[in-house]
Amino acid sequence: MSNAADTLATSFLSDRINALEESQTIGMAKKARELAAKGVDVISLSFGEPDFQTPQYVKDAAKKAIDDGYTFYTPVPGYPELRAAIAEKFKRDNNLDYKPENIVVSTGAKQSIANAVMSLVNPGDEVLIFSPYWVSYEEIVKLAEGTPIKLVGTLENDYKVTAEQLEEAITPRTKLVMYSSPCNPTGSVFSREELAAIAEVVARNPHVHVIADEIYEYINFVGEHVSLAQFAEVKDQVITINGFSKGYAMTGWRIGYLAARKEIAAACEKMQSQITSGTCSIAQRAALAALQGGRTSADEMVEAYRRRRDLVLEMVREIPGLKTPTPSGAFYVFPEVSSYFGKATPEGQVIENACDLAIYLLNDGHVATVDGGAFGAPQCLRMSTAAADEKLREAFRRIKVSLAKLA
Incomplete structure (x- = not known):
């Protein structure tokens, strides 16, 4: 559909909703799911979501709440x-x-x-x-x-x-x-x-x-x-x-x-x-x-996140052209990736920005990241470390291979 057709198709909607951008974290996760539905082995580093289960005592309290009649x-x-x-x-x-x-x-x-x-x-x-x-x-x-x-x-x-x-x-x-x-x-x-x-x-x-x-x-x-x-x-x-x-x-x-x-x-x-x-x-x-x-379950998760952060930083620093500080909290790395702008994919497509790079990594390496422009930093990519160690190792191996193809 052309831009003119797009405008016509949404002209009855409010200016408020037409001006609103879709969340790019959700948008990239959607693209990753579509690719996975075709049978592609996609590793998603796009969502800010713990990969841990909710603590059992919390689940038990929810079940008890239902039995106790908390339904109003x-x-x-x-x-x-x-x-x-x-x-x-x-x-x-x-x-x-x-x-x-x-x-x-x-x-x-x-x-x-x-x-x-x-x-x-x-x-x-x-x-x-x-x-x-x-x-x-x-x-x-x-x-x-x-x-x-x-x-x-x-x-x-x-x-x-x-x-x-x-x-x-x-x-x-x-x-x-x-x-x-x-x-x-x-x-x-x-x-x-x-x-x-x-x-x-x-x-x-x-x-x-x-x-x-x-x-x-x-x-x-x-x-x-x-x-x-x-x-x-x-x-x-x-x-x-x-x-x-x-x-x-x-x-x-x-x-x-x-x-x-x-x-x-x-x-x-x-x-x-x-x-x-x-x-x-x-x-x-x-x-x-x-x-x-209390915080016991949270503290246990933090130790896992710390280990994963250190693992990811070690791998990121082995990839030429990525620059990132050491995160002091949360579960992301946010490397500066502008050294890859202007380079071309094996198919000849020029990487103009971080959005292009994120799409390339998804299609070539089957790793979902998020364009830093969504976070006010168009020279960066956000990568979640909230995944199992083996998933992270494989994801950054793929990223390294894909980036090495750019020329």
Whole structure:
């Protein structure tokens, strides 16, 4: 279908949906599944999903919840006992004092982020996004009719944006700042000193709020996790996002949460009441059990992720032209791949950008990665390390072979 035909075919849809990009992580996973359906042995490094099973005690709690009759509508912000347990988690892990009224449980951390953005951003408001960033940040801001502005961290600084960059970018129209730590896609982790400097900037700008995405909190290889809300001078300006998908291998359960000052939490509850209402009753009971069970299962997964990270870094550094810092958390590597731009495939197709390179690796090496442009870094590819060791070894063997064919 031509571009003109495409436009005609979707002209009845809203400008909002026509301007919205499909998630490229989901898009690449879809392409990989289509290839696999044809009988091709595809190794997917495209999805940000633990390959571990949800802990058995969490599954058991979900089964018990069904037997105990937890099959009715839930309160919009979540069961009171789950919100109380999340407040206890914040005190235990982050030394943050929140009450249940400060917490809203949602259908995944993505909905928590969307609730916060929709509750804060007016058309034309500027939203500063630390780049590289998770794929959905920019699109959610666009849905809210805000103006996304990317602040780009350098490879030399592990892709982290500095407090100086933030201060220079803030204007009277700045409404919100968004970042993740540990970061998806880079694995970078902000130190206490770096966040203290950022907090000083935010405190000097009381019209600015910050969404601090901490969904990878437990997958941290450097020890200390620091929450921006720990700095008292900015606590009321910070919305902390977290959830159960990464630390407890509960991606399919779709349960996340935010913590914020009471007025923001109430606004997010109001927004959620008109979109999904309260999230799944069974998932909430499972999440409560996860918190009550502590961090043992998460810590075991972290050791596996650390080993896989080291394995992958060793292989990546054997491939000419790939440059990557050592990730301090999460389960990705994010190599800079621009040295392959301008080279040609054996069929004569020129690799113009990271998107071309990702498609080439899928078709030639049968390895699914994600174009870094989706994360604000068009010179990079994101590769998940959340796969078994033997899968990772084979995937990077294929990548090395495929890249060696480019000339």
